[in-house]
Amino acid sequence: MEDPEATPSAQLAERLGVVVDPELLDLALTHRSFAFEHGGIGHNERLEFLGDSILGQATTVMLYRAHPKLDEGQLAKRRAALVSTVALAEIARGIGLGAYLHLGRGEHLTGGHDKDSILADTLEAVIGATYLSAGPDVATDLVLRLIEPLRDQADRFGAAMDPKTSLQERATALGATAPVYAVTGTGPDHDRVYEATVTVTRRGDVLTRTTGSGTSKKHAEMAAALDAWTRLGALDAGV
Known part of the structure; x- marks a missing residue:
């Protein structure tokens, strides 16, 4: 059960089952619109870049091992579906990520907490923050726990793309x-x-x-x- 007295970022880390540096996790949750409105503070796009790479590698290895009979093209198609904005946004909603986002007023008023692109990008940033805080093994384990439940639904996400x-x-x-x-x-x-x-x-x-x-x-x-x-x-x- 989440500690009701914990900070929002600490609650999210507890929900994910990882230990992440609070400042890094807070940065991962900060959208550029919020950063712009608060004097140009840091935002999550660099962490998103890092997390995207970790996500892709972990998903590639998972699919390679799980589907020994699929050729390169089939594996690539499944990977693209599982790391797509649609799939990542669904995962993000499942963990309630939207409630933790730091958004600018405009994004907040237009429903940014539930936008596929923002949710997907933030999830990648959280993965990047986990990598920097806890190392590659913990970050990979987090990716697999998030992605594996959807592994056999790649066709559905491919269709949505x-x-x-x-x-x-x-x-x-x-x-x-x-x-x-x-x-x-x-x-x-x-x-x-x-x-x-x-x-x-x-x-x-x-x-x-x-x-x-x-x-x-x-x-x-x-x-x-x-x-x-x-x-x-x-x-x-x-x-």
Whole structure:
């Protein structure tokens, strides 16, 4: 159980099961927007750079050992999915990382505590801080504890990275025609919301028709495609 009297950074370290220098961990949690508003103090981008390298190496070794029959291309695809912004943000939410972030007022007001990019970058910075404080073995162990539960879900994160391509590939595998998108927009130009519908058919029958929304046509199509990809996954076994 977390010590309620501990500092936020100490609570996070306890949650992660690591011992990290408090100043380094606090730096890892500091977004550049906060640093700018407080006189140009240090922020987490250098630690993010370090953590990204450690994350990539640990994930590469894990996949190499876990999948001896996969070729280089397949391993690379799985690694890209597991270290993607989407995957890291999901991990960050799972450990409640957003509650510990130091953000500038603008980022705070626009929901920065739950933005995929900020969460993913901060998680990498925390890994970097762990490396500097506790050494490579502890940092690698932390990466594996965070990443391994998602190891067999690489396809899901790969689809989230490029849902339209993933949907096209799944439709082709099912013998279906290319997905067809229809997009509409509502609201004023400065606050427009788009809704996309994607339809996948095979021999004249609709396999799936899903919708997605977003602040741009691209994001709406991506949301619809990811939903369609997920729904079509249940059909793979019957092909």
